[in-house]
Amino acid sequence: VKHPLANRWTLWFTKPASGKGDNWNDLLKEVITFESVEEFWGVYNNIAPVSSLALKSDYHLFKEGVRPEWEDPQNKHGGKWSYSFKDKRSVDIDELWLHVMLAAIGETLEEEEDGEVMGVVVNVRKAFFRIGVWTRTTGKHIPGRGDGDVAGGKGRTVDKGREILLSIGRRFKEVLKLPATELLEFSGHTDSAHSGSTRAKAKFTV
Numbered sequence: 001v002k003h004p005l006a007n008r009w010t011l012w013f014t015k016p017a018s019g020k021g022d023n024w025n026d027l028l029k030e031v032i033t034f035e036s037v038e039e040f041w042g043v044y045n046n047i048a049p050v051s052s053l054a055l056k057s058d059y060h061l062f063k064e065g066v067r068p069e070w071e072d073p074q075n076k077h078g079g080k081w082s083y084s085f086k087d088k089r090s091v092d093i094d095e096l097w098l099h100v101m102l103a104a105i106g107e108t109l110e111e112e113e114d115g116e117v118m119g120v121v122v123n124v125r126k127a128f129f130r131i132g133v134w135t136r137t138t139g140k141h142i143p144g145r146g147d148g149d150v151a152g153g154k155g156r157t158v159d160k161g162r163e164i165l166l167s168i169g170r171r172f173k174e175v176l177k178l179p180a181t182e183l184l185e186f187s188g189h190t191d192s193a194h195s196g197s198t199r200a201k202a203k204f205t206v
């Protein structure tokens with residue numbers, strides 16, 4: 001018996017650059033798409049744990065049809081909640097990433113009708129592990145999208161859009177088991193793209 005997931009999900013991997021000529025597109029690889037709980041465990045049991053990945057690797061788990069890139073039409077008005085674990089030795093990154101993936105595929109980060117969560121990401125870097133959840137909008141008004149609508153429409157006011165994003169942030173913070181004193185930050189992808197890195201100014205925190 002297979003237990004179907006609410007969405008089909010695709011796992012992607014960013015392999016570390018080997019030389020200076022490597023660009024983002026050569027490094028990002030689609031791994032596999034699955035649609036049931038059983039297939040998820042089959043994939044999980046057969047891939048390298050985050051703790052064993054080389055520096056500059058990433059895993060991305062995204063809804064099927066959404067590339068884990070700022071440029072994807074479903075991400076280009078979006079942003080992400082993210083947190084960097086700077087004490088790499090004290091964090092059980094494999095367990096956290098598993099729980100983040102389960103929250104994504106189990107759809108516990110948002111109400112189903114919100115349709116905000118595009119995917120989750122883990123980055124392995126020299127100084128930290130970073131885990132993020134990418135959202136379709138940033139809670140900002142997008143000109144030309146209709147009065148009061150935020151990116152992606154759905155007739156949402158800017159306030160409602162922000163409330164949905166904050167709720168995702170609070171749930172994500174629980175999955176990451178962060179104490180109230182630690183801040184989770186939200187930033188828009190366009191800010192990331194312009195700064196050339198993910199380290200962009202945070203718009204909100206929870």
Ligand code: M7G
Binds near residue numbers: 068069070071196
């Ligand atoms: P990062 O992995 O988000 O953060 O981006 P880091 O600076 O902490 O490592 C690292 C680099 O990967 C960026 O400067 C870009 O060159 C490239 N990169 C990352 N992402 C998520 C994208 C993307 O969505 N599109 C493109 N074109 N490049 C990206």
